[in-house]
Amino acid sequence: MIPDKVLCFELFGDYAQFRKFFTNMSPLSFSIPPRTVISGIIGAILGIDKYENPETFAADKSFIAIKLINPVKKVRIAHNYIKTTSPTHIFDYKSHKPTNIEFLKNVRYRVFFAGTDPDMYAKLQQLLQSHKSVYTICLGISGCIADFQYMGEYFLEQIPVQQKLMMNTVIPMPSVHKLLIDSPLKLQKVVAPTFMNNDRTVTKYEEVLFEMNGEPIPLLSSDTSYRVKGLDDIIHAL
Secondary structure, eight states, X not given: OOOSEEEEEEEEEEEEOOBXXXXXXXXXXXXXXOHHHHHHXXXXXXXXXXXXXXHHTOTTTEEEEEEEOSOOOEEEEEEEEEEOSSGGGGSSOSEEEEEEEEEEEEEEEEEEEEESOHHHHHHHHHHHHTTOOSSOOBSSSTTSBOEEEEEEEEEEEEEOTTOEEEEOSOEEGGGEEEEOOOSOOOXXXXXXXXXXXXXXXXXXXXXXXXXXXXXXXXXXXXXXXEEETTTOOXXXXX
């Protein structure tokens, strides 16, 4: 979708764990929340059932962009997973397995959102303004409780294709025409899930690019980017 304005809010927390899909016994975390995580958080704020949420935020119905505010910091914390075969075994478990889990520490992200449903947009704005959510929001897993801060509603200005810009948000690699790096940056590319069906089947993975310290990336974009009036952030949809 092509938005003319967005809602902006910041997500933050002490810890986050966005589990990589190819890890099992020693879970690793994405360095940033995938688009599917952000749409899930917005759905939790709105109170949308998780089995209806994914298709509610399809590409043609929503615009989501993510800016990294705090630098990426990772830490491994040991957990004891207990083996249970029924609820009664929670307090009488047979064995346990120490497992190292990778977490992100002291995280903060700026989220930009627009949608085609005006009622949903208005409800989200009202909830953000009053600092309320229907369901408790978390950063990946239930143990990583999140908080949020409403920033406001901002109008967007389209930026012509292949114009030099300083990209502030995570950007899909197919949208990068050319990097124009002239100073050291800590860039990372990662393949992350971006869309899924209501049955929780991922329908699209995409390689995305971001700067690990939240620094803007100088580049030429191969499709539409936007300038956020009032914030001067340059953003691109995921």
